[in-house]
Amino acid sequence: MLFNSYVFIFLFLPITFAIYFALNRKKLIIAAKGWLIVASFFFYGYWNPIYVPLLLGSLLFNYAIGSILIQRRNHVAFSRLALMIGIAGNLSLLAYFKYMDFFIMNINALSSLNLKLLHITLPLGISFFTFTQISYLVDTARGTVREFSLLNYALFVTFFPRLLVGPIVRHQEMMPQFNTLRNKILNDRHIAQGLTLFFLGLFKKVVIADTLAEWANTGFDQTQSLALIEAWMTSLSYTLQLYYDFSGYTDMALGAALLFNIKLPINFNSPYKSCTIQEFWRRWHMTLSRFVRDYIYIPLGGSRVPEPQILVNILITFFLVGLWHGAGWTFVIWGLLHGGALVVFHFWQKTPFRLPRLVSWIITFNFVNAAWIFFRAQSFSDAMKVLKGMVGLTGVILPEKFIHLFAVLKQYGIQFGDVFTTMGWNQRTFYCFMVCFLMALFFKNSNEIVERVRPTWRAAGALSVISIYAIFNLQKVREFIYFNF
């Protein structure tokens, strides 16, 4: 089920909410948890029930391994073996459903074999619920998780606001909240904040991200004919779309969870304001960054190993981050570009030079923007076409009104005319784009807004207008980008 759908907003969420608190009010706490689990499975299976058994199987498998890890904590070798089996099981599931066709394609490319692709449909949220459960197993093996109630574990894995696209949470940061008695009664403040966050996220998704998606798609569909300015607008549209889409989803997830008095960790903290690549990864998809730091980078040795090993570890980590995002070489390239940038940053930090903040921001933002092209493009060659366009290799068209000022440029092959022929933009589209761009750079993010907002008529009015406008656009139901990962 999509958050940005009538059925979720006007049926599923109110019904789940009402029954959950009604059961809690009657002190039927276990029933209330059970209800949330049932509702979450319904939420998961609404689109395609075929993968509900997969989620259930994965959940039971990990619960069994987790129970063994807790009960046999003193048998180090046995625990280690159980952990290995658990992680291998999770990764095998991911490998089969997400990467099998990618493996086959590469085998076919490298050999004379012509193996048939399996065309397996990617089960929704598999990357997220698999990572969540791996983190549970590792934390259990480390001794930070002690309880092993099946009901609680099922709720931890399936809690619908974060089931499909995260945030990737840890058992110990979520379950205590479900067990706190104070959280079982309605909290007016949380409801108001949750609604605000949810509808701000909805607005970001259906009004901003989906509009940007149309622009980005038009550009990426016609990579061969993008002149300089169009190539930039295409890449920037996607850069912004990705942010508004994913952070909009996260806002909705956080808002929906808050209605149930559950605070999920924030996932975005205005990432495009970052002035270094390291800062970017502290602000972008923060729970994924935390996961890869704690469960990949540090176990590889982190920063406590010799310098060459640190650099290799960074590259391995980001190779895996790229691969996690999608079964394709363009994702791997994107991951390695980020890994490479972090390596360069690692060396840069050791030099005495420091750049002014504005210059750092320009470098960081443009790097992130260019790297997203690989993330979005259908192929490496498509990505290169956009990049070539961005450096003017496929032609430069400047607005006609500048012809008198820069007529001399004509002799260098620069044309004057309609700048956005391929993308079909007009001046209004450009202004809308600029507003989206500036909002990402200069506005407070949703979490900051929710923290500051006070219950006033003005706030209620503004939120109503935003929400109604978002609901008005709900008919254009589009999936979230991260549903594909």
Added chain:
Amino acid sequence: MGMNYKKFSVIFLSAIIVYLFSVVLINLVVDPFYIFRTPFFGVQAQINDRYAKIEFLKKEKRKFNFYILGSSRMYLTRPDMVEKYIPFGKGYNLATIAATVTEHLLHVNYLIKNGYSVKTLYIGLDIDFCFTLKMHKDQDYLLKLHPYVANTHPIAFYWSYLTILPKGDIKRKLRANFGRKTSPASQFGEDGALALGSEAEARQIFLENQRNLKNIIKDKMSRDNLEVLKELVALCRQYHIHPIIFITPHHRMVMDHFLEEDYFSFLRGLSEITSFWDFSGYNSITTDSKNYLEHSHYNPSVSRLIAARIFDDRTWTVPRDFGAWVTKENIDPHLKNLKMSFEKKNRLQNMDQRLH
């Protein structure tokens, strides 16, 4: 002015609920796409023809045995123009605005699965739509498929029409009902064809809705559409349905916007799937604007000529260069002929440019 959090949430949620009810009410009363058939505004400014035609057919399940499929270019092809050539043929015009090949397949699937008698299909293919469209966006409310055809839940279908606020379409319907000048809705006869008083009226309607031809019509979708066509032909074979497939005669202005390579490769691809009649290209019909209502839709007289050529009716004088039977065996000479007509056209165009 402050308030408590509870009041804040109540006010906010009330605003949303009031808005939602208002939108539902407006859609029910105005009914801009004529889905709910509410009686408040009698004059229709536009009708979702996909929905209307299936609703009609539901009541006339046994009446027809051949169906005309195509886009609005086939609107004026009355079934009686064709059924006289088909023994015991009783036809229904299931052509819809900007119909895609996928929609043809879905419609045929629907007819077969629901026990309609389907003996013959008379399918007009438009190259421009085959190049650019596979399915329409879900938010094109005028073009939404009937829920039974699209296999969506009827509640979801009707709900979608209750919860949009198509301001332009609402205004258009209000104008149509309160006397301001606007084109009347397409009215379909019992045979599904567009029922219009005169050619002049038809011309006026189509001219008002004429699309601008600006850019080259690039081929993005033909490979996908050919795959769908393959499926459609296989389905016909499976259910012993006789498909008569032809390329509609595109006005030369539309032809000018195709890239020759794309066009030829599409025809070749189609010939590998099925034999077909080709009325496209630069010929004596497509280069004469008198045969068209505007640059996209041809006159009913052209529909008659098409049928006459396909069924070899000598009582009509069909220009010799109009319509060719294309098979995978004769595709090469056919493309050679077309190439020659393109070269001729280019020569004339160049001459024209030099003169001006």
